[in-house]
Amino acid sequence: MDIDRIVEEWKLLYELGIAISLTTDLKKLLHVVLTAVTIGDGLGFNRAAIFLYNRPNNTMDGVLGVAPDSIQEATTIWNSLRNLDIRGRMASWLLNEINIEAQLNSNFNKTISKSRISLQKDTIFKNINQKQAFVFDASNLGGDDQILRELNFEQFAFAPLISREQPIGAIVADNFYNKRPIEQDDITTLFLFANQSAIAIENLMSIETYKNMSKRLIEEQQNLIHQKHIFNLGRAVADITHEIKNALIGAIGFLDRARKISADSNPQVYQYLEIVKKELDRVYNLTLDINRYAKGQNRSVKKLFDLEKLILDTIEAIKNINSSNIQFITDLSEFAKYLYGDPDQIKQVLINLIKNSTEAIANKKDGLIKISTYKEDKFIVITVEDNGGGIDIKFLPYVFKPFYSTKTHGTGLGLSIVREIVQEHNGVISLDNFVGKGAKFIIKIPNLVEEEKNEKKDNGSG
Template sequence: MILLVLIASVLIAGVTIYQYREQSKDYHKVRLERKEGQIKQSIAYTLQETTYPVTTENLALIFKDEIYRIADVQNVNFNIYDLKGNLIKSSKPRFRNDSISLHLDSKIIEMLSNAVNKRYILEDTAAGDKYHASFTYINDDKFKPIGILNLPYYEDNTLNDMELREFLMRLSVVYLFMLLIAVVLAYFISKYITRSLQTISDKITQTDLTKRNEKILIENPGHEIGKLIDSYNEMIDELEVSAAKLARSEREQAWREMAKQVAHEIKNPLTPMRLSVQSFERKFNPEDPDVQTKVKEFSRTLIQQIDTMSSIASAFSNFAEMPAQQNENLNVVKIVKLALDIFNEKYIHFMADEEEIIAKLDRTQLIRVITNLVKNAIQAVPEVQSPRILVSVVSQGDKVKISVADNGIGIQDGFKDKVFEPKFTTKTSGMGLGLGMVKNIVETYNGSINFTSQPGKGTVFTVMFPKTENN
């Protein structure tokens, strides 16, 4: 709308200027013809009244004083030339003799003689204004040419230009007012049109695979907007079906992976148990004097493998099913110190910027987080000459930050994306469930866990807990 108003204003201004110029051109053309006709009538009247013979040679005598009277009556100056282009008489009181005024160019005489209506108009510019000069024959009573009438004419467009400026000024005011109206209308119309689009945009932005998405409901939408809303609502339906299938598939895949891991971990102790039983069955001799010692050794081997299987079952149980949270207002500094008391390593250090940082957490789960992170740090520094582990607790606004830093072997770049996967481990023993369980606990509290690591220099794990419960 704004563009149309601007284009219309430019076009109308252009057409107006063109029209004024054409009108001015027609006006000056008609005025020149009228003045020329009036002077010719006065000249014809003078020729009828004169007592001199009407010849070219007598034109100077005939119009000796009469030329000034005619010029004064018609309010215009003119010149009279003979048929060869020589100046005979001019109405200018103080005529400035120059080559052009004293003698006409041969081209002008030729163009005049060849003209059908025996009239020739010369167009030029003088002092920045348009200059016209008309040339016609002066005839005697028998219509025989006896001289040439030259009428100089300067276009005076002062009045026309002033009217044009005033008109354009008024037109500009009108179109400025129309432009303001167009801006206001365009704003409200665009707001009305884009209101539905904004609703759709907000809904699309809020679309999340992890939750149920609402459909868009708009009363009396336009045809195109309605089709877009229908497509979005159909997509939401399909998305919910796909999300359900994906969730079920992921759960099944996770349980398949977990089952493979459980089977693998259980097979490890079953193999030595089977070998031990087969060996005992093959070598057992009731009459052997050391039979009691061998039975005890066999039992001890079986019990060790059974304990290993029990540990495996407990680890998977702890990972798969967290106990119910018993949230309470805890002094995080005190609980972290308590969790570190079970470790005897001298290179473990603790630091806190405050004596008391209160947060609403489960005591047991917080201890499990600290214990697992510190265990991982201890396992990363056995080959370091001067091992060092620093555990720190810092208050940051409405969150508490717990960091566990070590100067151990670090984590290779290729393993960083897999650190929190349940079955991932780089150690020769263990099931790789510790960090996965820690991440599960932290995310239960809407917290975050991340790490930075440089191979050969060490690793820093950072846990952020909200101080207040946020379900």
């Protein structure tokens, strides 16, 4: 290597170094680095990609690829850059004039940025621990370097990104379009530049981590404040509800007495009191709902019970109250006949879901509610579905939120209670919503009986 070339190389690295050190955004930095690797006045490769080391997953994740998508495009870019003559103002050009949008939209980048290579497998990326850059060819590619094979990497340069002795990623670059052979000089320059870049990338990553951490801390703090508010609000609600409930017990109690007295003597008064009672009952039921919601997390009494019977009994009870012509269908699996849980609470879940469906199909002639049970892996699944047209998409985010109701007379607690109870059973509830057709609530509760049995079996054999 002659002295002039060495001077040129150092001047270049100095310029690129300035560009890198002035970049404060991690994403932009990656563009600056790869542009520097690919422009003719920079390192002059045709294509370059950065992979970053994902420590928790032990994978190399493709984050950015910079390359023209065709030889025509390559030629156009090179010509335009040649006319620009950016030597001597490389840093400012890199900082201000990269077309980030275009780089992101290239097919090359799209392929690179969705690639993820496991370091547990056979791959050239295992070389990120080496403190040198390499020239590889297709024969060096490992079984899991399919992505590079797809992109037709034949002869290519590989430079690990090492910061503070730790590998943080790698740059891969080749001359796909002009087929210029990669020389030892190219490799040396790339290695030096990769080291510079690595330190800058790591710094920005640390800053980003720090930013995220403090953001998370702030969020958590706000969460705590929010929770405390909710807690205080909850207590206030419980106290108020208690007072209202007690007042109503007296009021409704005497109302009943007055109603009975007026039944024979004054039918008009009786009729009016009937209405007062109906309205007061509504408020009274609301206090029960709130109370049930508030103690959702309370100890439940769990035992093995006959789920099938509970479902059939509940449907029967609802049919008796609800005289409308809703049709109930059941599809109850014999493998889901028993459930370990609190039967009262599960009954409440069924009642609330069925009530919900009943209201959804209230105006339909052929209203249908289907209740199914089955076993799935370690879960007993209960589904309640209706043909009531589904839930309007704009209400979906609020379905399980307390005190949110789309109904004129709803307390907005029905589905929140359902969710509380399901969570109390370590289960999950989800909703399949078919807009225009119907809604299907799916409850999965761990089949503890099965697990217990298995444990016993395990103990027996071991």
